[in-house]
Amino acid sequence: MSTCGGKNLLILLMTALLSFGFASGATHVVAKSETFYSISRKYGVPVSNLMAYNKVSDPRTLKLGQKIKIPSKSSAVKVTPLRARKVTPKAMRIIIDPGHGGKDRGALWGGVAEADLNLRVARKVEAILKARGYGVTMTRRSDVFLSLSKRAEIANRYRNVVFVSIHFNAAKYTSVRGAETFYTGEKGRYLASAIQRELIRKLKVKNRGVRFSRFAVLRQTVCPAVLVECGFISNSYERARCKTPGYQDLTAKAIVSGIERYDRAF
Template sequence: MIRLACIVLAALALPAVPAASQTLRFSTVVIDAGHGGKDGGSVWNGLIEKRLCLDVAKRVEAGLKSRGLKTVMTRRTDTFVELDQRARIANRVPSSVFVSIHFNGSRKTIISGGETYYRSPRGKILASAISRSIKSKVPGGSRGIFDADYKVLRETQMPAVLVECGYISNKREAARCADPAHRQKLADAIVSGLLAVRAR
């Protein structure tokens, strides 16, 4: 019993994981507004995904610039950009992270909430921070983070995430996403998540 108590006390005395291991060094955020042009993405409840993506992406850009970070957009207008081209744009930017912005849709229209996807360990750090921020700041919250092999995550060389901001197939969530004030909350949450893991 005494030996067990000593083991427990020793375990409690172990040093915590350094906070630095959960931070990332970057000066630029590559913001990827999903879909565009001939690719409208999901279309539900009178909403077209590509338009929502671009709107939130521009709001994220404004939020980051106001806090002194540099940004690069993969598209600024309703144009079609191939997935490999999006990755090439990102890979040309030094000291950067990559955030691809999307909205979800499902035949199971009861599903709602944001989702954040990653592929690499450093991407997971970024995904966790953004998911936590969305969960705490945005109505509808977050369904969590998920490992995925999306092309824009696979072909980018920096920490990268894909954020699904909500299910526009869910009528209640679609109504929220149609509101510019809600889209601003989404953008603010993404910005807060990025800043939370940025090494100073």
């Protein structure tokens, strides 16, 4: 669904490949009436490249007898369009809620604070969602404390939203592991199932299933709301995985895939 269906946003990702310094170029001594332009033509090197290579900003400063370094052609500046991707703005907004923060560190195991992990994964989720055209509201974007009712209140400011709270788990028995997702409401159950399925598929972790919950942050939220427990940091194996950026990326991708699956269904 989209409020402005045909109005596509064209994002051109351009990259400038600068490879100065690798060339074993020659030296040219400036003769009478020569300019940067004539020298660049003589050696078949773009004038901008020639100037940059010699750290010259004004081509008129060239003097008779001046030594000019000539870059090899391989060091030419290339501006390559990497990809042109169409992104359709989505109608649904996603409230991303990194659990805990500030004085509330969440679970603490083996030097890992849940609050930090939650924020890292949440920021990755935010970036991917925005790239896919979703509006995203973060309940927190830094290490600050927020009450549960404040988080719900932020979500309740919007229409056509879903609320996704991101957490990592801990248990007294350190052998306990796996991912689980909590929900309230029928739509919340669908969203939780979609996210849970993607987590299991992408992370290959133990499936602890989806569960109905009366967690305050879910109960006080009007929109479909879920709370994702991405893994147990009380389990040494999962803690080691959860700490790596690669695993955090994969977790974020799984959460986004689940949200997209939900969005397509409603």
